[in-house]
Amino acid sequence: xxxxxxxxxxxxxxxxxxxxxxxxxxxxxxxxxxxxxxxxxxxxxxxxxxxxxxxxxxxxxxxxxxxxxxxxxxxxxxxxxxxxxxxxxxxxxxxxxxxxxxxxxxxxxxxxxxxxxx
Amino acid sequence: xxxxxxxxxxxxxxxxxxxxxxxxxxxxxxxxxxxxxxxxxxxxxxxxxxxxxxxxxxxxxxxxxxxxxxxxxxxxxxxxxxxxxxxxxxxxxxxxxxxxxxxxxxxxxxxxxxxxxx
Numbered sequence: 668x669x670x671x672x673x674x675x676x677x678x679x680x681x682x683x684x685x686x687x688x689x690x691x692x693x694x695x696x697x698x699x700x701x702x703x704x705x706x707x708x709x710x711x712x713x714x715x716x717x718x719x720x721x722x723x724x725x726x727x728x729x730x731x732x733x734x735x736x737x738x739x740x741x742x743x744x745x746x747x748x749x750x751x752x753x754x755x756x757x758x759x760x761x762x763x764x765x766x767x768x769x770x771x772x773x774x775x776x777x778x779x780x781x782x783x784x785x
Numbered sequence: 786x787x788x789x790x791x792x793x794x795x796x797x798x799x800x801x802x803x804x805x806x807x808x809x810x811x812x813x814x815x816x817x818x819x820x821x822x823x824x825x826x827x828x829x830x831x832x833x834x835x836x837x838x839x840x841x842x843x844x845x846x847x848x849x850x851x852x853x854x855x856x857x858x859x860x861x862x863x864x865x866x867x868x869x870x871x872x873x874x875x876x877x878x879x880x881x882x883x884x885x886x887x888x889x890x891x892x893x894x895x896x897x898x899x900x901x902x903x
Contacts, residue, residue: 673894688806688815695813697806700869715897743896744889747881751818753889763865771862771871776791778861779833 670712674705678750684720685752689762692741692755698762699770703752715740717756736760788830792823796868802838803870807880810859810873816880817888821870833858835874854878 668676677685684702691698701719703711707727710718717738721728731737742755763770786794795803802820809816819837821829825845828836835856839846849855860873881888 668895670895686804686818688818690815695815697808697813697815697871700804700806700864712894712896715899739899740896741898743894744892745894746818746888746892747883747885748888751888752894753815765865767865770864770866770869774862774864776830776861776863776870777786777788778830778858780859781833781857 670709673712673745674708676749677705677708677745677752678748679705680750682722684722685750687719687752687754689717689738689754689756689758691758693757696769697771698756698758698768708752711740711754712743717754731759734760734764736762738762788827791830791863792826794867795823795826795863795870796866797823798868800840802840803868805837805870805872807835807856807872807874807876809876811875814887815889816874816876816886826870829858829872830861835872849877852878852882854880856880 679685683704687701687703689698702722704720707718707720716729718727718729737759738756741757744753761768797803801822805819805821807816820840822838825836825838834847836845836847855877856874859875862871879886
């Protein structure tokens, strides 16, 4: 399938965006969640460097251009509904702007573990 | 922090929802992405069984009640922005309603791998 066809197949939300789950390709750590529009997805799939759409700044954001903490693409999938993208990357340094490896590090929620089995 | 305080700390979107990245706790496979509102998150954190908000059906959806493919909670984190939840679960059977283990299985996008290094 061409890049155009792949992008056309995405079920974009009302804002023209789709969430991207970003995973370190080898350790399978979930690093962060970010958003792409069609153009950001095109740049990501065609260049091997990950570009997002920043909802807060309303601009394209090629990961690492400011921080040096770049992400290179190792693989990409779309989900059964066509509205979520999973991206395997090789993350240089910290994925999180706070300096932690992932955006979830040290941010545990208290949860009851396990629960009833049926 | 109490469950109420944890839920109050989430940066809910305009629809009162937050995305949940769902990961198999031991293999670290990303199984799916789903959505919770405050009540679904409360049920998930307090019962050990995962409950989502179905945007298409506009109802609560306790994973596995129909399919038997339940998810029990192993851990939960919130991200640096407070608007995305990462959930580690133990998935019974297929996570995807299509019958595949994850919602991303066999749904590869063609991507240029690697790319320039700076």
